[in-house]
Amino acid sequence: MSKDAYYFPHDSNARHDPKIIAMTSVYGMEGYAWYWVIVEMLREQESYRYSFKSKYAINSMAKEMNTSADNARAYIDDCVNEFELMEISDEMLSCPSLDKRMIRLDKRRAQARSAANARWKKNTDDVDELSFEEETKKEVDPKKVKTMEVLTNSIYFAFFSSELSESENFGDMKNIDVFLAKERDIAVDWMRSKGRKFKDYRAFFRNWIRRKLVEINNPKEEVKSNNPQLNNPYK
Numbered sequence: 001m002s003k004d005a006y007y008f009p010h011d012s013n014a015r016h017d018p019k020i021i022a023m024t025s026v027y028g029m030e031g032y033a034w035y036w037v038i039v040e041m042l043r044e045q046e047s048y049r050y051s052f053k054s055k056y057a058i059n060s061m062a063k064e065m066n067t068s069a070d071n072a073r074a075y076i077d078d079c080v081n082e083f084e085l086m087e088i089s090d091e092m093l094s095c096p097s098l099d100k101r102m103i104r105l106d107k108r109r110a111q112a113r114s115a116a117n118a119r120w121k122k123n124t125d126d127v128d129e130l131s132f133e134e135e136t137k138k139e140v141d142p143k144k145v146k147t148m149e150v151l152t153n154s155i156y157f158a159f160f161s162s163e164l165s166e167s168e169n170f171g172d173m174k175n176i177d178v179f180l181a182k183e184r185d186i187a188v189d190w191m192r193s194k195g196r197k198f199k200d201y202r203a204f205f206r207n208w209i210r211r212k213l214v215e216i217n218n219p220k221e222e223v224k225s226n227n228p229q230l231n232n233p234y235k
Helices: 018-044 057-065 069-081 096-139 154-167 176-194 201-217
Strands: 087-089 092-094
Touching (some): 092 096, 176 201
Antiparallel strands (some): 087 092
């Protein structure tokens, strides 16, 4: 049994409830103790209902209450008919106050489980993706990849962007990694929209970045690549 398997909320000011006050005015603090013994027993039952279909059910409850069966029967009868603290339907005893608390508690627990499952699925997906990329990284030297994957695979692109950061002149630019990632997305979208393909995507993107840096620093200048296929990738 888990530590909180039979947990239920208990208001610290429950003793001030008018119905409880009416009950304790007759039965005293012994009646108050009996009330919570019964509530605890209801919490342990399926659907929070205690069956009186067995002729000895009242004896079992009386034993838990540490009183006689006659006292337990009279007390429960008053809780149902006089104080309206409990209800009996189809020989099943229930406590409306407990039902309300458990509905709220069960709803919160269901929401918490749903949120936890969503986080677990996301974490699992992230781990699976990382595992795939790590495996790819082991099989291929990222510095030698010239296919489209150098831009679309996060492991390959991380190596490539680090290489570009060291080899190209970014001046005083901050957040170079963010700049490269943004331009990578723009370049990939451009290629796909135009249906363009290249033999060397590393060279293509390097040329793309050089041209972009010229536009930023001196829009009137142009950069020519030694590879005619890579010239002016924006057109």
